[in-house]
Amino acid sequence: MSKTAIPHIHTKDYVYRGRFLLLKEVLPSDSYLYFWCINKRKLKYYRPHLELLFKTEQEVKNFLTYRRKIDPPVELEAFIIRKKDEVPIGLVGLLGIDHFHKKGEIAISLWEDGKRIFFETILVVLKVAFLNFKLEKLVFLIREDDKKFLTFLKKRGVKPEGILKKEAKEYDTGIRYNMVRFGIFPDILNQETFFKLERRIKSGCS
Numbered sequence: 001m002s003k004t005a006i007p008h009i010h011t012k013d014y015v016y017r018g019r020f021l022l023l024k025e026v027l028p029s030d031s032y033l034y035f036w037c038i039n040k041r042k043l044k045y046y047r048p049h050l051e052l053l054f055k056t057e058q059e060v061k062n063f064l065t066y067r068r069k070i071d072p073p074v075e076l077e078a079f080i081i082r083k084k085d086e087v088p089i090g091l092v093g094l095l096g097i098d099h100f101h102k103k104g105e106i107a108i109s110l111w112e113d114g115k116r117i118f119f120e121t122i123l124v125v126l127k128v129a130f131l132n133f134k135l136e137k138l139v140f141l142i143r144e145d146d147k148k149f150l151t152f153l154k155k156r157g158v159k160p161e162g163i164l165k166k167e168a169k170e171y172d173t174g175i176r177y178n179m180v181r182f183g184i185f186p187d188i189l190n191q192e193t194f195f196k197l198e199r200r201i202k203s204g205c206s
Contacts, residue, residue, distance in 0.1 A: 015078060016124050019201055021117050022081040023092070023124060028068060031061035033079070033088065044171045046091060046109030072099050076128075080110065080121055089114065092121050094129055103137040104129060106184075120201050123194070130186040137183055141167065144178040156193045158182060 016023035026034060035057040037043050038050050054060045067075065074097050080090035090110040097104040106125055110118055129135045142149055144163060161183050166176035188194050 014081075018083070018120050018124070019116075020083055020114075021120055022083050022086065023078040023121070024081060026064065026077040026079060026091070028061050028064040030079070031057050031064055034064065035060045037091065041171075042111055043091065043109060046093070046107055048171055073097060080108075080117065082114075082117070089117070090121075092125060094125060094133075097133070097135070101137075102135050103139065104133075104135055106138050106140040116201060119197050123197060123201070126184065126188065126194075130189060135186075137185055139181060139183050141179040141181055144180050150180060153182065158184075158193075
């Protein structure tokens, strides 16, 4: 296999089969692919600290094995896989799951542009979080300078909870930047915005 080629996933054990994507839970047996993602800096905006934690595939496997044993889980991740050729194109995580306060955080990293795949992934995570895990709140962070996505959310009535000053830093320069925090609640599953996205995905619209 080429050192630069994206490893393919050969399995039938997908946790979700959608119109445009497949989702496969990250398991200890996926340590090679996960370590590949770290090495190729595919996670530099998603979970950049992993580069500091793991220097070998075995360390990644140990981490994934330990995480798998925690019950109830404190985080779940899945590879986002392009359906037409079964090539991994991203990761999505339900992180920092707090079973007492019933909340968690959504994080997503796509290595190629794909609005349909992005939103289909988000819809799946919302259903898993609110229907399967019975969480009562999800949070997600958007860079304050991501005006395009912030405008998209504003038009759909998604209001921010606040701005976190110097919350994160640039991967390459180390310059800190602000993040806008949003909260999502279970009632979103009954809102027209959610139904509209579902209809667009089912119909194949972008």
